[in-house]
Every structure is written in structure tokens, then in C-alpha cells.
Amino acid sequence: MTESPGYWKEAKKYLSKKDKIMAKLITKYKSPSETILTTRKDIFFSLCKSIVGQQISVAAANSVFSKFKKKCKNKIKPQVIKKLTFFQLKSCGLSRQKILGIKSLSEEMINKSFKPELIKKMSDEEAIVYLSQLRQIGRWSAEMILIFTYNRPNIWPVQDIGLLRAISKNYKKEYLPPENYIKRLRKRFSPYCSVATWYLWRSIDPEPIQY
Numbered sequence: 683m684t685e686s687p688g689y690w691k692e693a694k695k696y697l698s699k700k701d702k703i704m705a706k707l708i709t710k711y712k713s714p715s716e717t718i719l720t721t722r723k724d725i726f727f728s729l730c731k732s733i734v735g736q737q738i739s740v741a742a743a744n745s746v747f748s749k750f751k752k753k754c755k756n757k758i759k760p761q762v763i764k765k766l767t768f769f770q771l772k773s774c775g776l777s778r779q780k781i782l783g784i785k786s787l788s789e790e791m792i793n794k795s796f797k798p799e800l801i802k803k804m805s806d807e808e809a810i811v812y813l814s815q816l817r818q819i820g821r822w823s824a825e826m827i828l829i830f831t832y833n834r835p836n837i838w839p840v841q842d843i844g845l846l847r848a849i850s851k852n853y854k855k856e857y858l859p860p861e862n863y864i865k866r867l868r869k870r871f872s873p874y875c876s877v878a879t880w881y882l883w884r885s886i887d888p889e890p891i892q893y
Contacts, residue, residue, distance in 0.1 A: 686719055687833040693874035697881075700870055703852050707881040711888070719880055719890075721833050725798045726791055727758045728831045728893045729816070732823040733783045734776065740891060749774040760788035783818025790816065806834055829876050830893040838868045838875035848882035 698705035722728060734750060735743035753774055754762050763784060771781045790796035796816060801809045806828060813824035825839040839845055849864065850857040871878035884890070 687835065689835050689874070690719070690877065693835065693877040696874055697871060697878055701878075704871070704878060704881060707852070707885055711881060711884040719830070719833065719876075721831055722892075723831070724758075725801075725827065725831050726760060726787070728827055729787055729819065729823070730758055730763075730784055731893050732826050733780050733787070733818050735893075736780065736818070736823065740887070740889075746775040750776065760791040763788035764792065779818060783816075786817040787819075801832065806837060809834075826893050829879070834876060836873045836875045837879065838871070839879060840864055840868075842879075844883050844886060845879055848886045852882065852885055 694708050698708055730750070731743075731747055734747045738746070750771070751758060753766065753770060768781055768785075771784065772778075776784070787796070801812065804812060809828055809832075810821055810824040813819050813827055814821060822839060822841045825837050825842075828834040829837050829839070846858055846864075849855060849859045849867065853859070853863070853867075855863060867878075868875055880890075
């Protein structure tokens with residue numbers, strides 16, 4: 683783990699000036715919560731965790747991932763996954779599609795058809811498209827990787843249910859909040875949408891997540 687991104691303090695000042703509600707959230711969720719957005723610098727681990735967490739609750743995802751990690755003997759590496767059978771992975775609580783996604787990812791890492799080092803030179807949108815070519819990785823998963831693994835500052839994951847719920851709650855909007863309003867917030871929070879997302883998440887779940 684590393685320290686929080688270098689832009690974090692500047693982002694808090696910027697967002698606090700731009701938006702009164704965001705200013706309140708930033709004040710409310712002070713350290714240690716604000717220092718949790720760090721990077722593992724381990725994209726394989728993060729992608730596996732993202733696949734595990736798809737379409738299930740945070741609690742369920744944590745439970746399944748804990749079993750998955752134990753099955754890997756705490757070594758979540760492509761070579762380790764390759765040796766595990768379909769049924770060994772299924773016993774962790776993983777669906778067929780998630781198992782195939784994790785297996786495919788391990789193969790692409792081993793044969794180097796997936797080159798994560800290229801992502802650093804890509805724009806956000808280019809990186810999302812590149813990551814989305816992986817099996818079981820869609821736009822939402824790619825955006826989580828850009829926030830948590832690469833600490834990109836301006837990701838606004840509009841497919842994220844937690845973000846949409848938080849916008850509805852804090853800005854007194856119906857659920858789902860109007861698309862034009864979501865776009866307006868994105869414009870207001872840029873170039874620090876990732877940080878705004880982080881504090882909005884905190885408002886509905888004080889326990890920070892990590893991918």
C-alpha cells in the first residue's frame with residue numbers, strides 16, 4: 683500500500699469551494715477514511731476482486747473473496763489460479779461466469795496478451811475500452827480499476843448503484859437521479875470526480891472499500 687494520491691488535498695479544497703454539500707461530506711469524513719484510497723499496485727489481484735464483487739452485496743463479496751483468497755493460499759497470482767480446478771473455485775461461492783472470467787484473466791496475464799503496463803499511457807476512456815476487452819470486465823469494473831489501482835483523479839462511474847444512491851440522498855433527488863443532473867455534477871466536480879465519488883460513497887457506507 684502507498685499513501686493517498688498526491689492530488690487528494692488539492693481536490694478537497696477544490697470540491698469544497700465548488701459545492702456546499704461536498705464541503706460538508708469532506709468535513710464529516712475526515713481521517714482515517716480519507717487516507718484509504720491507496721493502490722495495491724497489483725492489477726491481477728484488483729481485477730479478481732472486481733470480478734468476485736460483481737452484482738452482489740459488499741458483505742457477500744467480502745465473504746466469497748475471503749474463501750477465494752484462502753483457496754489460493756493467500757497468493758492471488760495467475761500461476762496459482764491456473765492450477766485450481768473449476769470445482770475448487772466453485773466451492774468458494776463463485777458463479778460459472780465469474781470462474782471463467784478469472785480463469786481467462788490468468789491465462790491472458792501468463793501469455794501476456796493482456797499488457798497492463800500499457801494502461802499508464804492511455805487516457806481514461808482508452809483504458810476503459812482496453813480493460814473492457816477482458817472477459818467479465820465491463821465499464822463499471824474498468825472504472826473501479828482506474829480509481830483503486832491507478833488512482834485516476836477524474837472517474838465518474840455513473841453505472842455504480844452506490845454513487846447513484848448517494849447522489850439521490852445528498853442532493854434530494856429521486857432514485858434514479860436525472861441523467862442531466864448527474865452530468866451537471868460531473869462538470870462541477872471535474873477534474874476530481876474520483877474524489878467526489880469517494881466522499882459520496884462514504885455518505886452511504888462509512889466503511890471504505892478497496893479493490
